[in-house]
Amino acid sequence: MLVQNGVLEQDSSTPRAEIPQNPVPGQIAWTNAMLDPSDGILTLDAETLEEIRGLVHELRENPLPIEFLDPAMFELRQCVTLMEHCRTILEDGVGFVIIDRLPMEDYTRDEATKVYWTLMQLLSRPVAQSWDGKLIYDVKDSGVKPGNGVRPDVTSLEQNFHTDNSYNVCPPDYVSLLCLQKAKEGGVSSIISFQAVFNEMLKRHPELVERLFEPYLFNRQMEHSPKAPQVLSHPLLDIVDGKLVCRLSYRHIVNGYSMAGVELDEIGREALDTFEAIMKEPGFFREFYFEPGQIQIVDNKRLGHRRTGFTDYPEAERRRHLVRLWLRSDGRRFYNG
Numbered sequence: 001m002l003v004q005n006g007v008l009e010q011d012s013s014t015p016r017a018e019i020p021q022n023p024v025p026g027q028i029a030w031t032n033a034m035l036d037p038s039d040g041i042l043t044l045d046a047e048t049l050e051e052i053r054g055l056v057h058e059l060r061e062n063p064l065p066i067e068f069l070d071p072a073m074f075e076l077r078q079c080v081t082l083m084e085h086c087r088t089i090l091e092d093g094v095g096f097v098i099i100d101r102l103p104m105e106d107y108t109r110d111e112a113t114k115v116y117w118t119l120m121q122l123l124s125r126p127v128a129q130s131w132d133g134k135l136i137y138d139v140k141d142s143g144v145k146p147g148n149g150v151r152p153d154v155t156s157l158e159q160n161f162h163t164d165n166s167y168n169v170c171p172p173d174y175v176s177l178l179c180l181q182k183a184k185e186g187g188v189s190s191i192i193s194f195q196a197v198f199n200e201m202l203k204r205h206p207e208l209v210e211r212l213f214e215p216y217l218f219n220r221q222m223e224h225s226p227k228a229p230q231v232l233s234h235p236l237l238d239i240v241d242g243k244l245v246c247r248l249s250y251r252h253i254v255n256g257y258s259m260a261g262v263e264l265d266e267i268g269r270e271a272l273d274t275f276e277a278i279m280k281e282p283g284f285f286r287e288f289y290f291e292p293g294q295i296q297i298v299d300n301k302r303l304g305h306r307r308t309g310f311t312d313y314p315e316a317e318r319r320r321h322l323v324r325l326w327l328r329s330d331g332r333r334f335y336n337g
Helices: 046-061 077-092 109-121 194-204 206-212 250-260 266-279
Strands: 002-004 007-009 041-043 096-100 137-139 174-181 189-193 215-219 231-235 237-240 243-246 285-288 295-299 303-307 321-327
Touching: 041 077, 046 077, 046 109, 077 096, 077 109, 077 295, 109 174, 109 295, 109 321, 189 194, 194 206, 194 243, 194 266, 206 266, 215 250, 231 250, 250 266, 295 303
Parallel strands: 007 231, 041 096
Antiparallel strands: 002 007, 096 295, 137 321, 174 295, 174 321, 189 285, 189 303, 215 231, 237 243
16 A cells, blocks of 8 residues: 555555456345345344353353453354354355344343354454454444544434445454344434445446446545544455455545545546435335344445434433444454454
8 A cells, every 4th residue: 555645545456357347146236126024134043042041141150351252262052053154144145134133131231242242253353443442332322513533323313325444444344233222213224235236337327337446535534543644545346356345435435535635536426426326226225123132244345334313212221322343354453454
């Protein structure tokens, strides 16, 4: 990577000749109409729930800070099978999983979070979600006003479809969320297949596709060391290990160009806006009404996610609260990998 004119440049790995000219195949290229209601849904069976109950009992008898919990410390045969099934769906299937569900009525929030942390390690490695090294991230309205350096996930505002950490050099492979408490109103989650959106883009506007494989500027959200560049350059779409991947945040792109004092080229703007418009069409995404105890896992490189704005209950203990983990197998556990 190079730094030029105050911008950290991360090049594409896709030569122009390798940009797909045909639709991306496979289960990952789904639209809402192509999905069955049960696709991606894994219901915890009695044996797995009993094993989790035993895990919670052991944690009650042997308190330990959550970051020190390792699945190898416990007997978790059923959970291993569960998470292997998750991996198959994420890698070779529709690219998302909803685990339904941890019995929140039986556990404290801290106990449920420790179970969640342990389960996710059977899938991949939790990594830092902020430059200061935070591994476990509470997604809830903090009351702060949106702006540069303020993530939308600590507000109650609506979010566009995006990938987590699109503005960093080493985004996570998977994003997982445990629902501890849902909002009074709103906060509906949606996911979308970038492969299906790409296929539609190729069908409607093939002349714009190539531009998506060229660099865009991203505001890095002040998530870096004091002297590091504040803007990152990388393409929206890329081919990595034979798979079409995406790193997208409309808001951070707009702010990235503003911070760099550069105007987005006309074709770049048209390609970005067209991709964004297709994602907003109802037929392309699936909605989920997140319930307490459910765990959502999303391929962060091939699927996008968003949530609607929400209204909370006035009582602190009833306000919307999700716990997020970023999972990545490559690089170091640092925020920058």
